[in-house]
Amino acid sequence: MAERFSIIESDPYSWPFDGRWSADDSALLILGFQIGTIAALHADAELAVAGELADAARSAGLPVIASRRGRDGALSPVASRRALRGDPLFEAGSAEWQIADALGVADGDTPIFDYAGDNAFYSTGLEAWLRTRGIRNLVLAGLPTEGLLHATQRAANDMGFECMAISDACKGTTEARHNGQLRITAFGNGLFGTVARSNQFLAALRAPA
Amino acid sequence: MNAFWPCSQPKGPKAVALVVIDMQVDFCAPGGWVDQLGEDVGNTRSVIPAVAEALATARETGLVIVHTREGHQRDLSDLPANKQWRTRVHGLGIGDEGVSGRILVRGEPGFEIVPELAPLPGEIVIDKPGKSSFHATDLDARLKAAGVTHLVVIGVTSDCCVQATYRDGFERGYECVVLEDCTAAVETPNHEATMDILKAFGGRWGTVSDLSGLRAAAGELCG
Numbered sequence: 001m002a003e004r005f006s007i008i009e010s011d012p013y014s015w016p017f018d019g020r021w022s023a024d025d026s027a028l029l030i031l032g033f034q035i036g037t038i039a040a041l042h043a044d045a046e047l048a049v050a051g052e053l054a055d056a057a058r059s060a061g062l063p064v065i066a067s068r069r070g071r072d073g074a075l076s077p078v079a080s081r082r083a084l085r086g087d088p089l090f091e092a093g094s095a096e097w098q099i100a101d102a103l104g105v106a107d108g109d110t111p112i113f114d115y116a117g118d119n120a121f122y123s124t125g126l127e128a129w130l131r132t133r134g135i136r137n138l139v140l141a142g143l144p145t146e147g148l149l150h151a152t153q154r155a156a157n158d159m160g161f162e163c164m165a166i167s168d169a170c171k172g173t174t175e176a177r178h179n180g181q182l183r184i185t186a187f188g189n190g191l192f193g194t195v196a197r198s199n200q201f202l203a204a205l206r207a208p209a
Numbered sequence: 210m211n212a213f214w215p216c217s218q219p220k221g222p223k224a225v226a227l228v229v230i231d232m233q234v235d236f237c238a239p240g241g242w243v244d245q246l247g248e249d250v251g252n253t254r255s256v257i258p259a260v261a262e263a264l265a266t267a268r269e270t271g272l273v274i275v276h277t278r279e280g281h282q283r284d285l286s287d288l289p290a291n292k293q294w295r296t297r298v299h300g301l302g303i304g305d306e307g308v309s310g311r312i313l314v315r316g317e318p319g320f321e322i323v324p325e326l327a328p329l330p331g332e333i334v335i336d337k338p339g340k341s342s343f344h345a346t347d348l349d350a351r352l353k354a355a356g357v358t359h360l361v362v363i364g365v366t367s368d369c370c371v372q373a374t375y376r377d378g379f380e381r382g383y384e385c386v387v388l389e390d391c392t393a394a395v396e397t398p399n400h401e402a403t404m405d406i407l408k409a410f411g412g413r414w415g416t417v418s419d420l421s422g423l424r425a426a427a428g429e430l431c432g
Contacts, residue, residue, distance in 0.1 A: 017290075147413075157339075162291050
């Protein structure tokens, strides 16, 4: 059994709710940190933080999982409309579609889930991957905050996973949307889980309880 | 084409579902859960007349009508432990006994839809354990079986179950519209942030319209 980590002072409560998290039951999800999206959102600072989270999680023995949004073939009508509104689905295999090198996913040990929408759980094997390994707690980073990050955290929350978003490893299409989405996340004592800064998560990873 | 719909005109009234989210006593009425927590139900109650008008328009036009109710099995077997824990911090959590029965539990008075908006016989009622009406329900299967391709989503709360259902509908290929004047959040800043997110870039997941837009679109469907 892996040793437990310390609880994290997150907003609105100390995460996780039952105080129990270790490398055996927790994972880091890194959502949509792809070359084209990072460029469009000017998210280099958030990428650097996500890279730091991934390195620290791997060192501590936590599974790191990546998600990648893209398309393989023709777009549905609703997806085409979305692309017209400045949110293109990158062609699988294109330069924009690649996950940034800084996240270390080329190690072959990082599962990557591909999908065409926002929610990394929809029509993927992600839930089964997590359940078969006994994972209950999820730490999330992603782009954009109100897109992939929220859609995935919201779905995970409905499934009963105990979720925490890392605010400085996420960026919205505007600062107001980023802040608004995270305020809604924490509303009502954690409608969709909690929100913390990266340094709080990193400190806990390095300090067993 | 009416700018009401995101991409295309529905093939007829039965290709459209009006999805009314969680207009339940526990969220919208005196004596319900939110009210017992000491929160203001003014915002969620304020949309009851507009939702009633949207329902009347949809019934006249012959749209498919769906009502959802958030709540859990009586033995709470579908209630995640963290969801219950979070709500108990407020002193009255899901499954606990309140003045309108057990909070968000199926069959209790607080779980019912407010009388002003009661479902009529033949309308679809979806009982859901999560925020998204598509999570752990047969909503998608029932809509597809009925030939529905377009969703008009209204009800409460905008920042939670309404946007979750709207965005999950988009994800499943439905053309989705939310009616801004038929949805609300407990706290106004959260409603405003949600509307800003849904309207950004002209609506990435669908469109945002209002009751008058629905009336015009309904007129075209009948015409």
